[in-house]
Amino acid sequence: MTDKTPTGPGKGDHLYLIDGSGYIFRAYHALPPLTRKSDGLPVGAVHGFCAMLWKLLEETKGEDAPTHLAVIFDASGVSFRNEIYPAYKAQRPEPPEDLVPQFGLIRDATRAFGLPCVEMEGFEADDLIATYARQAADAGAKVTVISSDKDLMQLVREGVELMDPVKARRIGPEEVMEKFGVTPGKVIDVQALAGDSVDNVPGVPGIGVKTAAQLLDTYGDLETLLEKAEEIKQPKRRENLIAFADQARVSKLLVTLKDDVEVPEPLSDFAVRDPEAGPLVGFLKAMEFTTLTKRIAGKLDADAGEISATAEFAADPDAAVDEAPPVEAGAPGAAVAGQAAPIDTAAYQTVTDMETLDRWIARCFAAGVIAVDTETDSLDAASANLVGVSLATGVNQACYIPLAHRAGDGLDLDGNGDAPKQLDRAEVLERLRPLLADPATLKVGQNIKYDLLVLARHGVEVAPYDDTMLISYTLEAGAHGHGMDELSKLHLDHAPIPFKEIAGSGKSAKTFDLVPIADATRYAAEDADVTLRLWNVLKPRLLAERKVTVYETLERPMARVLAGMEREGVKVDVKVLNRLSNDFAKEMARLEEEIFALAGERFTIGSPKQLGEILFGKMGLVSAKKTATGQAATGADVLEELAAQGHDLPARVLDWRQVSKLKSTYTDALPTYINKETGRVHTSYSLAATTTGRLASSEPNLQNIPIRTDMGREIRTAFIAEPGNVLISADYSQIELRLLAHIADIPQLKTAFAHGLDIHALTASEMFGVPVEGMDPSVRRRAKAINFGIIYGISAFGLANQLHIPQEEARTYIARYFERFPGIRTYMDETKAFAREHGYVETIFGRRIHVRGIDQKQPSARAFAERAAINAPIQGAAADIIRRAMIRLPGELAAARLKARMLLQVHDELIFEVPEDEADKTAALVKRVMEGATLPARQLSVPLTVETGRGPNWDAAH
DNA sequence: GTGTGGCA
DNA sequence: TGCCACAC
Numbered sequence: 012m013t014d015k016t017p018t019g020p021g022k023g024d025h026l027y028l029i030d031g032s033g034y035i036f037r038a039y040h041a042l043p044p045l046t047r048k049s050d051g052l053p054v055g056a057v058h059g060f061c062a063m064l065w066k067l068l069e070e071t072k073g074e075d076a077p078t079h080l081a082v083i084f085d086a087s088g089v090s091f092r093n094e095i096y097p098a099y100k101a102q103r104p105e106p107p108e109d110l111v112p113q114f115g116l117i118r119d120a121t122r123a124f125g126l127p128c129v130e131m132e133g134f135e136a137d138d139l140i141a142t143y144a145r146q147a148a149d150a151g152a153k154v155t156v157i158s159s160d161k162d163l164m165q166l167v168r169e170g171v172e173l174m175d176p177v178k179a180r181r182i183g184p185e186e187v188m189e190k191f192g193v194t195p196g197k198v199i200d201v202q203a204l205a206g207d208s209v210d211n212v213p214g215v216p217g218i219g220v221k222t223a224a225q226l227l228d229t230y231g232d233l234e235t236l237l238e239k240a241e242e243i244k245q246p247k248r249r250e251n252l253i254a255f256a257d258q259a260r261v262s263k264l265l266v267t268l269k270d271d272v273e274v275p276e277p278l279s280d281f282a283v284r285d286p287e288a289g290p291l292v293g294f295l296k297a298m299e300f301t302t303l304t305k306r307i308a309g310k311l312d313a314d315a316g317e318i319s320a321t322a323e324f325a326a327d328p329d330a331a332v333d334e335a336p337p338v339e340a341g342a343p344g345a346a347v348a349g350q351a352a353p354i355d356t357a358a359y360q361t362v363t364d365m366e367t368l369d370r371w372i373a374r375c376f377a378a379g380v381i382a383v384d385t386e387t388d389s390l391d392a393a394s395a396n397l398v399g400v401s402l403a404t405g406v407n408q409a410c411y412i413p414l415a416h417r418a419g420d421g422l423d424l425d426g427n428g429d430a431p432k433q434l435d436r437a438e439v440l441e442r443l444r445p446l447l448a449d450p451a452t453l454k455v456g457q458n459i460k461y462d463l464l465v466l467a468r469h470g471v472e473v474a475p476y477d478d479t480m481l482i483s484y485t486l487e488a489g490a491h492g493h494g495m496d497e498l499s500k501l502h503l504d505h506a507p508i509p510f511k512e513i514a515g516s517g518k519s520a521k522t523f524d525l526v527p528i529a530d531a532t533r534y535a536a537e538d539a540d541v542t543l544r545l546w547n548v549l550k551p552r553l554l555a556e557r558k559v560t561v562y563e564t565l566e567r568p569m570a571r572v573l574a575g576m577e578r579e580g581v582k583v584d585v586k587v588l589n590r591l592s593n594d595f596a597k598e599m600a601r602l603e604e605e606i607f608a609l610a611g612e613r614f615t616i617g618s619p620k621q622l623g624e625i626l627f628g629k630m631g632l633v634s635a636k637k638t639a640t641g642q643a644a645t646g647a648d649v650l651e652e653l654a655a656q657g658h659d660l661p662a663r664v665l666d667w668r669q670v671s672k673l674k675s676t677y678t679d680a681l682p683t684y685i686n687k688e689t690g691r692v693h694t695s696y697s698l699a700a701t702t703t704g705r706l707a708s709s710e711p712n713l714q715n716i717p718i719r720t721d722m723g724r725e726i727r728t729a730f731i732a733e734p735g736n737v738l739i740s741a742d743y744s745q746i747e748l749r750l751l752a753h754i755a756d757i758p759q760l761k762t763a764f765a766h767g768l769d770i771h772a773l774t775a776s777e778m779f780g781v782p783v784e785g786m787d788p789s790v791r792r793r794a795k796a797i798n799f800g801i802i803y804g805i806s807a808f809g810l811a812n813q814l815h816i817p818q819e820e821a822r823t824y825i826a827r828y829f830e831r832f833p834g835i836r837t838y839m840d841e842t843k844a845f846a847r848e849h850g851y852v853e854t855i856f857g858r859r860i861h862v863r864g865i866d867q868k869q870p871s872a873r874a875f876a877e878r879a880a881i882n883a884p885i886q887g888a889a890a891d892i893i894r895r896a897m898i899r900l901p902g903e904l905a906a907a908r909l910k911a912r913m914l915l916q917v918h919d920e921l922i923f924e925v926p927e928d929e930a931d932k933t934a935a936l937v938k939r940v941m942e943g944a945t946l947p948a949r950q951l952s953v954p955l956t957v958e959t960g961r962g963p964n965w966d967a968a969h
Numbered sequence: 970g971t972g973t974g975g976c977a
Numbered sequence: 978t979g980c981c982a983c984a985c
Contacts, residue, residue, distance in 0.1 A: 618977055619980060646981070672982055675975055701971060705985085712973045715984035723983080747970095747985090803970040882970040886985090890971095918971085918985045 019278040020152035024078040026281065027067060028140045030158035031117055031128070032085040032451065034060055034176055037159050039110050041177040046109075047299050050326040051554035053109035054298055057116045061300065063157075063176050064124055065307055068283065074153070079281040082121045083139045084130040086376060089445040091133055092265050098211045099265055105475045106450050108563060114451040115379020116298075119324060123294035125286045130376065131275050132445070137162055141268035144171050146278055155181075162202070162210075165268060167195040192224030200233040203263035212262050215255045217247060233263060288313035293321035323405075326551075351406045351544055354505050359536035360410040361528060363432045368442055371402055371410050375446050378404040380453045382543035383473070385462045386535050388415075388522040391710065392464040393577060393686055393693035397436065398524045399531060400443065403539035411532040412439055417524050431528050440471055447473045455479060455546045457495045457538070460570040460698065464578060479545040480699050481566040485558050486549065489702035489851070489861035489883075499541050502548045507541055508534050561857045564948070565891055566698070568898045572913075573696045573706075575901065580691030581713070581914045581924070587729040588678045595674035595722075602667040609660040616667055619645045625660075632658065648812060673717060677726045684711045696916070703883050704858050704890035705918055714917045732924050739911075739930055741937045741959045742920035745770060746889045747802050749953045754855065754884060755838035756952075759831075764953040771795040777831045778824070797824055801835060802885055804878025839881050846880035854887040855949055889919060892955070896944035897921065903940050909933050934959040 020026045038056040045055035067077060092099045106114075121128045129139055140163065144154045148170045156163055159175040164187045167173060173182035180186075187195045204223035206214020218226075226243075230236035237259060240252040252259075288311040295304040297320035308315035362368050375381045382403040387395035396415060403409035414436040446452060447466070456462045459478040466473055483493045491497060499507050513530040514521045523531065553559045607613045610629070614621045623643040626632050632653055647665060654662035684692045692711065700707035708714040716730075717723025732738045748770060752760035763773045772783045775794035781787075793814060800810045811821040829836040843865075846852050851861040860883040864876040897916065904911050911933040915922040921941070925933045941957040 615977075617975090617981095620977080644980090668982075672975080676973090676983070680974085697972095700973095703971060705971060707972055709973060712984085715973065715982090717983060719983085742985095799970095805970095809970095878970065886971065889985095920985085 020079045020147045022151035024152040026079040026147040026152050026154045027077040028143055028156045029082040030136055031082040032136050033158045033160045035113055035117055037177055047326055050551040056113045057120055058300055060117050061120050061303060077283050080283050081127045081129050081281045083136040085136045086130040086132045090135050095264050096261055100210050111453045118377050123290045127281055129276055134272055138269040138272050141166055141270040142272040142274050145270040165198040193227055197227050199267050200227050202266040203233055203259050206262055212265050213258050214262050215251050215259050217251050292318040294324055296320035297324035355407045356533040356537055358407040359532050361532045362410050362412040372446050374404045382455045382539040384538045385465045386523045387465055388524045392461050395465055397465055397469055399535055401535040401539040403543040409536035409540040411535040413528050414439060415524055416528055440469055444471055447471055453477055455542055457542045460574050463574040478570055479542055479549055482549040484699040485562040485566050486552055487861055493699040498545050503544055507537055565894050569698055569894055572897050576913055577693050579912050579914055580689055580693035582691050582731050583681055584729045584731050585682050588682055591725055592674055592678040595670050598670050602663055606663045673723055681711060702860055703887040706916055713915055735927055736924050737927050737930050737961055738922055739925050739934050739961045740920055740922045741941055741957050744956045744958055746919050747885050748798055750885050750888045751802060753952050755834045757832050757834045761953050774798055778827050797828055804881035842881050843877045852880050852883050854884050854891055856891040858887050858891055860887055892944050896941040899940050907936055930961055
């Protein structure tokens with residue numbers, strides 16, 4: 012290998028063009044998986060690529076030795092072909108998880124070899140390869156295209172060959188003939204007819220490669236064939252060729268590679284030079300390719316021991332799996348500040364011109380993994396306007412693109428009196444669109460559901476994505492919160508700029524669009540920078556701690572599913588709410604007068620303090636207990652007790668409280684959440700708020716709409732469907748008890764569920780020795796309360812309160828329960844012991860829930876933690892199951908061509924809005940999917956049953 | 970057992 | 978911030 016004068020390749024030269032993007036997929040599937048030892052980073056394709064490059068440069072001799080070489084990549088998921096046919100390559104699946112980081116690494120490898128990396132927005136790698144191949148072949152040089160992509164076979168001609176990089180097999184005209192049955196010149200026509208389901212090239216129905224070759228053999232070329240289609244004997248084939256002639260022509264446009272692209276770099280730049288030992292060996296060392304490092308260092312006359320691994324690519328030593336044990340959740344040593352440079356907000360860039368934007372977009376494509384954060388003018392994603400976007404590509408490499416900052420309130424945003432200079436939002440989003448949709452670029456967000464929702468409202472999709480909040484939740488639910496500030500302090504030992512500092516707080520707080528752009532850049536770019544740093548710390552731990560499946564099947568897909576549900580929202584009938592609000596107000600006024608009459612004075616009923624003074628001071632009633640603050644308790648249980656003794660005032664107060672609650676929390680508050688644009692209520696689901704895996708709904712909370720009392724249940728009638736539609740609900744019946752029966756392995760309960768028996772009656776029968784037939788309802792009610800208590804980890808205290816019985820009696824019930832179902836006690840003891848030993852428990856799907864305080868000395872505090880530990884695997888498994896159903900449902904509904912939209916989740920229940928004529932079919936499908944949601948991950952030893960209901964208000968059967 | 974929210 | 982009340 013010698014340095015040559017950098018001229019374009021001519022006679023006697025040999026140009027190698029490597030299809031970098033294609034190589035990754037090919038190598039991923041053909042080569043055994045390989046992960047970096049110290050942190051589990053998948054590097055199989057990178058290793059194959061480096062070995063292949065080295066072999067090409069070093070071991071290929073004679074006329075096959077490359078004189079020129081370049082690696083060509085796909086710039087993004089979108090090309091000029093999408094303008095011809097929008098569905099082109101539209102249904103490609105996302106690349107596998109462990110492949111994504113390798114896209115960026117292969118570009119890094121190419122640069123480490125000192126070789127050119129070429130890509131161009133709007134064109135596929137194949138088009139660039141076609142252009143360079145034609146230029147070189149026209150100049151008389153030999154060309155080898157390293158790819159096994161059949162689409163490139165059309166390039167084969169005199170002097171142009173393909174080579175399969177994995178099999179090292181050369182593909183010339185003969186091999187093309189073997190594959191397509193025609194000479195390379197007619198490959199395009201075959202593809203135009205046969206189509207390609209993977210790339211979504213339509214072709215002509217009923218015609219495959221074999222038939223296409225045969226037809227072209229007879230008619231010569233596509234145009235002639237289409238013109239003479241009438242002559243074809245087979246009726247179906249003839250009709251299709253006539254009917255789909257234009258589709259065949261469009262297909263031909265799609266498969267024809269463009270060989271006259273105005274390429275970004277001239278061929279003369281591709282002249283091969285000796286690689287520099289420093290960067291190359293440094294990169295190989297960082298990848299931990301020991302054998303390859305030795306071999307290459309030896310050939311380059313470099314001492315591998317002298318060159319250190321390139322820090323940028325090296326594994327984070329603190330994330331190592333074989334040297335250090337996994338970091339304890341929340342432990343002080345969990346901070347991983349060591350490796351990366353400290354946060355430098357001065358390094359961030361504000362993007363206000365297109366050239367800079369394009370440079371950042373190119374950097375993002377090259378990086379393979381980027382962090383994205385959107386800034387908006389409100390916290391409510393359903394109505395927030397996009398104010399800016401920040402991107403990060405590496406440590407301290409971050410930018411902010413302001414899009415809708417305003418010079419409000421006469422503020423001088425830039426300090427120079429001008430209105431803030433910024434790019435046009437729509438234009439920027441169009442530029443970002445290919446990047447955000449690029450299957451080879453992983454977009455990392457912190458709580459990315461928010462960004463998905465905001466961007467979706469601007470018509471921009473994001474895929475593939477990762478979410479640092481959800482990774483943290485997967486690893487350490489229950490150990491701590493998962494907000495960015497908390498994670499940053501914990502893992503990066505860095506406190507990000509507080510929002511308050513740039514936007515102010517309280518009354519003078521500004522929305523983000525009024526924040527000066529310099530401040531906005533510091534804040535927003537830091538968020539992206541921190542997010543990417545967190546990803547670097549947290550993502551490898553998923554692999555090391557064997558939580559990749561939990562993250563990928565239970566957490567990550569939920570962000571998109573919930574973004575969709577939140578965007579849909581649910582319609583509420585304001586008239587109904589207003590009417591109820593009036594009714595409740597009248598009822599409250601009536602009760603107030605009654606209460607004041609009974610008390611002999613007017614006071615604030617809602618004040619526990621004033622109420623206490625009236626009840627226990629003025630009226631001289633005896634207070635059963637005190638609150639934590641020493642105040643006499645006026646809780647429902649106390650008032651109920653007093654009411655039962657025949658006192659009217661506490662009974663009326665209880666009534667008042669109920670109505671007051673319904674009015675303030677529901678009928679008055681709900682209308683204020685109606686979105687002006689959609690006319691619907693868009694709740695927000697939190698994926699990382701609970702310890703167990705349940706969701707939490709807020710603003711408004713639609714998971715606690717009343718149902719138990721008649722007055723409360725009326726509120727549900729305000730939730731309605733659009734005309735011609737109905738709401739249907741589907742809820743898991745007794746899911747937690749079924750899971751308890753499975754997990755604790757209770758034969759009687761399992762049999763009862765298998766036979767569809769009344770589980771509470773059976774429990775009562777077992778415990779009290781009475782037959783199920785003709786059972787006293789109060790006996791069944793007691794058993795039901797005990798069953799619930801068991802799920803919650805039961806205490807005699809809790810059960811006694813629930814059933815209004817002495818603790819002693821409750822204690823004997825529990826003892827009897829354990830006697831009849833000994834598996835329960837075993838489950839509880841084993842779960843407590845497991846939690847004490849590990850600090851966490853797990854669901855049958857592998858979700859990990861950390862239990863804090865299990866080793867506290869104080870018995871009551873410890874017992875509380877123990878009950879949480881006992882409940883978590885049950886509640887958590889139920890949460891896992893409904894998540895699995897929710898993730899599958901949108902696809903299943905679409906596949907069945909049903910228009911149903913999933914609107915709400917209430918822990919064990921899903922609510923859909925459905926066209927009236929599809930209600931039955933939808934209910935059946937939803938039931939099937941929900942009941943089957945445990946498989947294939949788990950086979951339960953109890954059946955799951957789902958009950959569906961229909962109507963303006965959802966079901967009351969819990 | 971797990972949550973959110975209104976009110977004083 | 979604590980208390981209370983709504984849901985599963």
